[in-house]
Amino acid sequence: MNRSAIDIPGYTYGTTEVAPSPATLADLEQLKTSVRFTQEDEHFLQLAGTVLDDQVEAIVNHWRSQIIAGIPHLAKHSRHQDGSPLPDYLARSNLRFQQWIRDTCQRPYDQDWLNYQHEIALRHTPVKKNQTDGVVSTPHVPYSDIVAFLAVLNETIRPYLAAKGHDESDVAGMHSAWCKSAHMQMALWAKTYMATQSAGATP
């Protein structure tokens, strides 16, 4: 993945604009141990990356238009506070959402990755919500909304993992690796939420 080739508004992965994560590489090793993330999972995530690469737009449209749009308490987080649409915000956020799928599969899980997990979480808390795109939307996304909706992401990604004709054991392997990564990310985002609670985030 060529960083300089990724031109997405507000996407700052690996740049000096991203603050250091409170989580260390030692924390990451513990998380990998806790979810039992192995080299086989790394292999399957890379495979998932090739399978999903040309599907990320369809996947995010599925999540946003077919699911989130029908759930007012989730949809409001990318709308004006009066509930009216913010199409530019949604469009930019969708591009970053697409890139998040790629990053989950293709990036090495190193300090840059940890730092960007912290950045992603901060952008859902009162510390940085809305700032990247200069909008006035909900002041933050409750952590519980994120954890709950991850169940839907994990479930609905599976048919896309199977869409390129891989056999069932490979699809199961890709899906298992994806879910382990999701749990590591939820754990990392929780660290950020808990560290910023004094800033007014609510669970």
Add this chain to the structure above:
Amino acid sequence: MNRSAIDIPGYTYGTTEVAPSPATLADLEQLKTSVRFTQEDEHFLQLAGTVLDDQVEAIVNHWRSQIIAGIPHLAKHSRHQDGSPLPDYLARSNLRFQQWIRDTCQRPYDQDWLNYQHEIALRHTPVKKNQTDGVVSTPHVPYSDIVAFLAVLNETIRPYLAAKGHDESDVAGMHSAWCKSAHMQMALWAKTYMATQSAGATP
């Protein structure tokens, strides 16, 4: 399920010893919407309850003896602070862990269920860790340890769901419902952790 028939040390589900959850039934409905938990999932959880009922001891032994025991940063939470075993604590905790599987599948998700989710989370924070069994172990379990290890619970429960000969679509349905419940529970536990942060819990 006959409450009076459940005689497990420290198991207080549905009793006046359990404090009210900060989460309301309205919060629960939002969580169900976010994870897309439907009547079909309720049906599949009930089915999972019948499938798992006589396997809970084997499942918890698998989790504790074959997995957690080999991960020092998780195993320490049910040991003395010097790392030596606390066999009585582990035994009681295992019985409650077994009952948690049953409760996840068979209990109605109502205010009693919400309250006990709060109680379960409190027992992992500095507010109530060790109190139920009167032991001196780690002062709390970091929330990130719980979220990370849930990935393992979700993955390893699947063969047990398949162990009674149900067809693949029923097993997939049971597993999906289980995972949705796990995400709702992680969301509820996070509320408790974040509400108790002033008590010294760390993420």
